[in-house]
Amino acid sequence: MINSRLAVSVHILALIATHPDQALSSDYIAGSVNTNPVVIRRLIGSLRQAGLLSTVAGKSGATLTKDPQDITLLMIYRAVEPKETLFSMHEQPNPACPVGRDIQSTLNQSFTRAQQALEAELGTETLADILHRLVRTR
Amino acid sequence: MINSRLAVSVHILALIATHPDQALSSDYIAGSVNTNPVVIRRLIGSLRQAGLLSTVAGKSGATLTKDPQDITLLMIYRAVEPKETLFSMHEQPNPACPVGRDIQSTLNQSFTRAQQALEAELGTETLADILHRLVRTR
DNA sequence: TTACATGTAATTATTTTAGTTACAGAATTT
DNA sequence: AAATTCTGTAACTAAAATAATTACATGTAA
Known part of the structure; x- marks a missing residue:
């Protein structure tokens, strides 16, 4: 399961986008997300x-440096996710075994494709889409 | 980052598929994967x-109940991954905040789409493909 | 019956993730 | 300018997820 940093980051950006006049403090944002202000400041640091x-x-306050329609979920995901590969693998399979020797490079191809499919989808959706749906849900 | 259970499970299934005559013990498989036999037995339990x-x-020994070309990576992933949702979200965003109130359902739509893209890709690849690539790499 | 295997519960260890404390330094207020 | 409030970040703690290990009941087979 993937961590919640993308979810929280989208929440942060949505708050900033919907309050263009107000300077939102990390304390205020933390109150909406329901977490500790330092968690917010750390994520804002990555987004910056x-x-x-x-x-x-x-x-206090943060300003978006791009239009919401130019911020994709993939950009946000990459901003707050330090790991490059989505799937973990077991380390050190036995090199004396034909399967163990080549399983990593073989799996790597499949995992890369799967990750690309995920990221392609995240790349099609923007913060603007999120904002539209937020409004419509309301 | 997603756990390594899919990687280990594919490794297990590849070993079984490439040794149709031999009854591989969890000890032997653990030696190729380089982990504890109980880890192998647990995953085999899920695959069963x-x-x-x-x-x-x-x-000792396990037998595939389907042809390798009929076993997709998605089937394996689902077999060993108990969680239904790929992305985590922060719990309990503030319902008094318009963003906090609706962020979960909004994000859920995006996350579901992304997960479906990932799973669709995993669904296109089979154990047979893995086996072909293992041989070719060798 | 002895030897060796699986299946599974229970426990421990490790790693990842999230939350908290603490504080230096920038901005603002009075 | 002193007091206040905020950010940015390091350091630490807590919680959760993951993997590894121990233990043992039970099945298989020589």
């Missing part, structure tokens, strides 16, 4: 590093 | 429950 938003140290 | 192989208690 990825160029999705900008902040001023010591000053 | 999913109808992918059969065993006889107390007797």
Whole structure:
């Protein structure tokens, strides 16, 4: 199971996008997400590093640096997910066994394709889509 | 990151498929995977429950109950992955906040689509494909 | 019956993820 | 300018997920 950092990050960005006039503090955002403000600040740090938003140290509030329709879920996912590969593999299969010797490179091809399919789908959806659905659900 | 149970399970099934005459013990398989025999027996238990192989208690060896070309990576994944949803979400976002109130159902739609894309890809690849590539790599 | 295997529960260890504390430093307020 | 409030980040703790191990009842077979 994949961690909840993408979910929380989308939540953060949706809050920022829907409150363009207000300078939302990490405390306020944490209240909506229901977590600790430091968790929010850490994720905002990653999103800033990825160029999705900008902040001023010591000053509350963050600003999106792109239009919501230009921010895909894939960008957000990549911003907050340090691991490059989606699937883990067992380390050190027995090299003396023909299967053990080649299983990693073989699986790697399949896993790469599966990951690409996932990421392609995440790449088609934008923050703007999320915002539309949020409004419509409301 | 997704756990390594799919990787180990494919390894197990590939061993069984490439040794149709030999009754492979969990000890032997564990030696190729490089893990504990109990880990192997547990995964084999899940694969048996999913109808992918059969065993006889107390007797070493397992037999595939389908042709390798009829066993997809998706079947294997589902057999050993108890969780239905791929992405985690933060629990209990603030219902008093318009974003917090609807973020889960909104994200759920995106996450479901992404998961379906992943699973569709896993569904196209079979154990037979893995076996072909194993041989070719060798 | 002895030897060896599976199946599975229970426990422990390791790793990952999330939450918390602490605090330096920037911005703002009074 | 001092006090207040906030961010950014390191360090630490807690919780959860994952993997490894121990233990043993039970099945198989020589």
